[in-house]
Amino acid sequence: xxxxxxxxxxxxxxxxxxxxxxxxxxxxxxxxxxxxxxxxxxxxxxxxxxxxxxxxxxxxxxxxxxxxxxxxxxxxxxxxxxxxxxxxxxxxxxxxxxxxxxxxxxxxxxxxxxxxxxxxxxxxxxxxxxxxxxxxxxxxxxxxxxxxxxxxxxxxxxxxxxxxxxxxxxxxxxxxxxxxxxxxxxxxxxxxxxxxxxxxxxxxxxxxxxxxxxxxxxxxxxxxxxxxxx
Numbered sequence: 001x002x003x004x005x006x007x008x009x010x011x012x013x014x015x016x017x018x019x020x021x022x023x024x025x026x027x028x029x030x031x032x033x034x035x036x037x038x039x040x041x042x043x044x045x046x047x048x049x050x051x052x053x054x055x056x057x058x059x060x061x062x063x064x065x066x067x068x069x070x071x072x073x074x075x076x077x078x079x080x081x082x083x084x085x086x087x088x089x090x091x092x093x094x095x096x097x098x099x100x101x102x103x104x105x106x107x108x109x110x111x112x113x114x115x116x117x118x119x120x121x122x123x124x125x126x127x128x129x130x131x132x133x134x135x136x137x138x139x140x141x142x143x144x145x146x147x148x149x150x151x152x153x154x155x156x157x158x159x160x161x162x163x164x165x166x167x168x169x170x171x172x173x174x175x176x177x178x179x180x181x182x183x184x185x186x187x188x189x190x191x192x193x194x195x196x197x198x199x200x201x202x203x204x205x206x207x208x209x210x211x212x213x214x215x216x217x218x219x220x221x222x223x224x225x226x227x228x229x230x
Contacts, residue, residue: 010040017041020049031064095126096206103203104193110200113143113191117160120190124161131199138163139195142171144188153187161192 009030016026017037026041027034061069086094098119104111112123127133140163144153150171158165171188209215 013037013040014044017044018046020046028065029062031062031068091126092130092206093210095123095130096203096210098123098126099203100207100210103207104200105204107204108195108197108200110194110196110203111191113189115185115187115189117157117187120157120192121160124163124192127194131202133194133199134196135163136167137195139167139169139193141169141191141193142188143174143191144171145174148186148188156187157190161190163192 009032013026013030013032016029017023021029023034023037023041026037030037099112102112102114102119102123110127112120114120114123140157140161142150142153142157144150150173154165154168154171157163158168
């Protein structure tokens with residue numbers, strides 16, 4: 001639509017800003033980016049509302065937001081149908097792709113760090129499925145913001161990936177920094193390591209194979225993801 005095509009939204013944004021609406025509230029109301037609202041209303045004079053004792057305004061999704069959420073849900077379902085249940089080979093490739101993006105490339109030690117529990121769980125299951133892992137040599141290290149529950153986080157990850165708490169190494173406690181983003185992962189970021197040079201080199205062999213363009217398209221028919229596919 002372009003910048004000029006949003007004249008109605010711009011006018012409404014300026015009107016709401018004059019009524020002391022916040023940038024985020026305006027963005028939610030109009031279904032546009034907060035950065036766009038900031039640009040549209042930067043010269044509007046308003047008196048900020050007091051934060052203390054203010055009654056929260058109930059937000060009702062508008063048509064654009066409802067349409068957005070409906071499309072997201074529709075395409076999430078389509079993605080699940082396209083992927084279906086992975087074969088053993090497909091799972092091998094999926095794990096290799098995950099390691100190519102997130103894994104440690106330093107020779108001698110298999111390692112992957114992530115805040116997403118499902119990805120860490122996928123990695124551990126993949127590692128145990130395709131490689132002869134000595135469970136006693138698995139190690140986990142937690143990166144957790146100061147003030148969050150360390151014992152609860154260790155217990156959470158331990159249950160999720162089946163690594164005993166005694167195999168967790170000294171955690172790193174991040175000190176609060178007001179200049180950084182406010183959101184924190186309640187269970188922190190977990191690094192899983194397995195010290196085995198041969199296993200690491202075998203994994204890197206898989207990762208290297210993924211870099212070869214000749215391996216990208218096989219003879220099997222693949223579903224199309226364009227509109228109408230899957």
